[in-house]
Amino acid sequence: MSHDTLNPEVMPSEPEKATLEGKNKFLGFWFFLGGETVLFASLFGTYLALRNSNNGGPTSEELFGLELVFVMTMLLLTSSLTSVYAMYHMKNNDFRKMQIWLGITVALGLGFLGFEIYEFYHYIHHYEFTFRSSAFGSAFYTLVGFHGGHVLFGLLWIITIMARNAKRGLNLYNAPKFYIASLYWHFIDVVWVFIFTVVYLMGVI
Amino acid sequence: MAENTNSVQNELDYHKKKKKEEMKQQVITFALMIVFTIIAFTMVAAGLDKLFVIPIIVVLAIVQVIFQLYYFMHMSHKGHELPAIMMYGGISVAFLTILTFLVLIWW
Numbered sequence: 161m162s163h164d165t166l167n168p169e170v171m172p173s174e175p176e177k178a179t180l181e182g183k184n185k186f187l188g189f190w191f192f193l194g195g196e197t198v199l200f201a202s203l204f205g206t207y208l209a210l211r212n213s214n215n216g217g218p219t220s221e222e223l224f225g226l227e228l229v230f231v232m233t234m235l236l237l238t239s240s241l242t243s244v245y246a247m248y249h250m251k252n253n254d255f256r257k258m259q260i261w262l263g264i265t266v267a268l269g270l271g272f273l274g275f276e277i278y279e280f281y282h283y284i285h286h287y288e289f290t291f292r293s294s295a296f297g298s299a300f301y302t303l304v305g306f307h308g309g310h311v312l313f314g315l316l317w318i319i320t321i322m323a324r325n326a327k328r329g330l331n332l333y334n335a336p337k338f339y340i341a342s343l344y345w346h347f348i349d350v351v352w353v354f355i356f357t358v359v360y361l362m363g364v365i
Numbered sequence: 366m367a368e369n370t371n372s373v374q375n376e377l378d379y380h381k382k383k384k385k386e387e388m389k390q391q392v393i394t395f396a397l398m399i400v401f402t403i404i405a406f407t408m409v410a411a412g413l414d415k416l417f418v419i420p421i422i423v424v425l426a427i428v429q430v431i432f433q434l435y436y437f438m439h440m441s442h443k444g445h446e447l448p449a450i451m452m453y454g455g456i457s458v459a460f461l462t463i464l465t466f467l468v469l470i471w472w
Binding site for chain 2 (some may be wrong): 170
């Protein structure tokens with residue numbers, strides 16, 4: 161009888177917190193998310209303070225189109241649910257289904273990122289609204305671009321752990337990695353909820 | 366021994382059932398989040414009064430984020446005391462940061 165602690169015969173119901181390393185990752189990651197909250201708050205504060213300083217360039221009312229933002233919001237919100245499904249299957253020790261749902265999450269995230277790149281491209285080429293146009297431009301691209309950077313990082317992260325563990329299957333060593341990547345993905349959606357409310361909706365009112 | 370395996374199986378079945386119920390709750394949470402989003406966008410598109418719309422969409426955003434944290438990120442589960450301290454600590458500093466930046470440009 162083998163005693164492989166990372167590949168038990170019966171997987172515990174919370175494989176992400178079954179090892180000390182998993183517990184530490186879990187706590188450390190929430191600590192990081194607390195810090196990220198403050199970091200994004202400083203960018204939101206800057207944006208709110210500078211959003212009317214458009215230096216004669218386009219204003220937020222002229223720039224923002226709600227249709228595109230609505231589609232992007234739906235994509236990111238749905239991808240949050242699909243990663244919940246992925247973690248549901250992880251806890252039921254169904255590796256294949258977890259990978260499928262993570263794949264859907266990645267596809268939705270890529271869709272979001274594509275729309276965001278299109279949006280920035282549109283602003284730059286049709287409105288000549290760039291990072292250097294005005295204080296509003298700098299604050300806008302810093303805040304929304306930083307979030308977009310998080311989306312890109314999250315996608316690369318999820319794709320990497322999916323590929324790295326594709327042949328290994330699920331065990332107590334990689335379960336915390338999947339769980340934490342999904343927490344990161346949810347946090348990206350948390351930030352987006354405030355971006356679509358504070359930047360886009362309040363920008364066109 | 367047989368009895369022991371049986372009880373392990375029973376426990377697994379119990380957890381499986383519980384997780385399934387939770388998953389149902391998550392889908393309801395998701396549906397509510399979609400509804401909140403649609404309400405926020407419709408209110409802005411309808412061009413209602415600024416002073417009326419802004420507080421409502423901010424409250425809708427806060428409720429959505431609470432759903433996201435407590436249900437999607439499982440902060441409602443036990444064993445999340447330290448994550449709660451970290452998030453609430455982060456949120457308090459975040460609040461002060463935004464307040465400071467807004468007060469700075471008040472005049």
